Amino acid sequence: MGTTQLETVPEPKYWHLKTVLGEALDSDFAVGEVLPNERDLAARFGVARATLRQALEQLELEGRLQRRRGVGTTVAPPRVGVDVSTTQQEWPGADPDAWQPVDAVSAVAPAAVAKMLGTDPADEVHTVRRTRVTHGQTVAAELLYVPSASVPELPAIDIPSGPARARSVLRELQRLGMEGQDRAVELGSARVDDAKELDRLPGAPVLVVTTRYLAGGRTAAVSVATYRADTCRLTFGDTGDVRISHHTDERRAS
Amino acid sequence: MGTTQLETVPEPKYWHLKTVLGEALDSDFAVGEVLPNERDLAARFGVARATLRQALEQLELEGRLQRRRGVGTTVAPPRVGVDVSTTQQEWPGADPDAWQPVDAVSAVAPAAVAKMLGTDPADEVHTVRRTRVTHGQTVAAELLYVPSASVPELPAIDIPSGPARARSVLRELQRLGMEGQDRAVELGSARVDDAKELDRLPGAPVLVVTTRYLAGGRTAAVSVATYRADTCRLTFGDTGDVRISHHTDERRAS
DNA sequence: AAGTGGTCTAGACCACCGA
DNA sequence: CGGTGGTCTAGACCACTTC
Incomplete structure (x- = not known):
């Protein structure tokens, strides 16, 4: 030695x-x-x-x-496992228990999102805000960007901003045939508005899940969801039923 | 205004x-x-x-x-997209370009891992260390835990610790019929050894990807991979070929 | 040796919560 | 109101890289 x-x-x-x-x-x-x-x-x-x-x-x-x-x-309690798998290919809004529509407005999307959508960065798109609640805790805040071209039949503009309008956009989305999803996870820090929804301070670490929804041969919608990094474990189950319930905690290993 | x-x-x-x-x-x-x-x-x-x-x-x-x-x-350059999708169900080691075997030893697994494996926490398991290199940069350090029961025919003990032993463990793994994977992503901070591999300081933020490999009706192996959170975007493609090349950078939006 | 980021101190004041 | 964590200061020294 x-x-x-x-x-x-x-x-x-x-x-x-x-x-x-x-x-x-x-x-x-x-x-x-x-x-x-x-x-x-x-x-x-x-x-x-x-x-x-x-x-x-x-x-x-x-x-x-x-x-x-x-x-x-x-x-803190062990991190809660949040399922974000894409095996069940479904449009956002199909599981109303998990996601709560908050609001919907028309606004220009961030440049990065416009690029994914293939839309003019100056064009307004439907912007739906939702929050995800699990175990009584808000674990994620999402912004869903839907170009008008993806929901042509939306009666739209006459519905005032609010949860009702959010639901109508989501309803229209269901009518499209979904061809696939593309998902990415990265570390970010909570913007002011997200921080508020998540009951955290601005700048708190978050896991940013970006999803591209494909339909009709192109990107029909883009979702940017920010999950609380401190309390969440994102799970991507591939085995059907098997799911680890809630963390592997090894407390009191003695 | x-x-x-x-x-x-x-x-x-x-x-x-x-x-x-x-x-x-x-x-x-x-x-x-x-x-x-x-x-x-x-x-x-x-x-x-x-x-x-x-x-x-x-x-x-x-x-x-x-x-x-x-x-x-x-x-910093835009984050590099790293594919961690599970659509191609394959054992670790099937793509030798991405992962570099570093070492393999027998050691007791962390309590949390032993629990997932269903082994006695005091039992030693094969512990394979690998690093993942993309674009000339080490983006991830992994510890793969394989119980002896999963690789019964491993000639094993006579092979000295080192890359050769790592490869032999991986080779034996390929022989099992893989039934599925279970994956989770969460935020963590780099342990001292991981930090060294990743050329970061200890405590640096990392994305921890935990994978359970299922075979023979049970968990045959567990992998804990830590990715540099500053430089990596984990992608979970579901659409077959479509892949965003390297970030959506919106620099100089002007 | 010089210059960089990383660690550490001993204070101060502020924003927020609950009694 | 008192107590909490959050922000901020103006220093100091250390570890590391480069020349």
Whole structure:
């Protein structure tokens, strides 16, 4: 032995803190329990509050803690598995239990979306806002962009903005023959409006799921859904029925 | 114009900074270009360095910047789309171009993995380490856990740890009839070893893709792959051939 | 050695929540 | 109102890369 270099790299304090706190969470705390406040914790570990916060931030990012301004820091429950598989090829709106229509307006789509749709970036498209609720928690906020060409028969403009109009757009979409979907997942930070729906601060980490719906040989609609990264695990089941219920939690490994 | 309520809520400085910087990136910088250093930028905007850093962190999280210690901050290229679809049901190792076997050892799996495998948490399983390389960049580091029961004919123990042993485990896996896969994506932070493979600092944000491989009516293997969240977009194509080449970049929308 | 980003400190004030 | 987390400051030193 002797060859192995022991700790050539001094471990940053916040990293060590995170490890210690993580172990404490496993052994000494129950889900939902509130931790001491940041000033106390920092004093207890003999570090500045900023350093303590760096550790807490990481633990929150990993879905182990939940922090709320004015309230405190609590131990988060295991992440909830949210099914986003595409095996059941269906139009958005087919499962009304999961998604709640919030609003619908006509507006110009972001340049990136217009490009996917193949529409003029200056053209207005139907923009439907929905939220996804699971286990009583809003886990995702979505913007669905539907070019007028995809829903030619929409009576449309006379319906005022609101959930009713959102539903009518979704209803029209069902009439098209869906040919496929294309999905992508990436990390993002919550925009102000999404943050509000998700009960998070702006900039909170989110998983952005972008879906292209194909019909009639072209992109008939595009959905951009932002999921809370702290509380969600996106599942893509391929096996039909099998589904892991709710995380693999390994608490109290002892 | 004019009518919009200007800032009922005072916007945090770092948030405003992020917006300003983001727009500057779109208009005044090319991919790969290096930004002024943090001290200069902070002075230029009249804020403390910590505040400036908070803005940079967010932009890096969104994949717009890349920072490297001792070097500087550069404008990141658009995220690369990485296919992680499960439509082609194949065992890991079937596409040797994408994944590079690094090593294989026998070790006890994490409790969460053992639970998925249905093995005794104290039992050792074959643990294969691989990295995924795309466009000359290592985008993912994977640990593949294979219980001995899944590869009964593995000559095994006499092969020393290393790429050769990794390949032999993968080869044995191919012999099983695959019945399905189960996949999940969630946000995580890079462990020390993964960070090293990915050329990132420990704690860097990663997308963790957990895959269960089903064969013989049970979970025959479990893979935990961590993708660089800053540079990767995970794609789940469902349409056969259609694939978006490399991001929808909307630079210089002007 | 010089310059970069990464870590850390010890304060301060602000925004929000609940009693 | 008091207590919480969120923002911000003006420093300091460290680890790393490059020359």
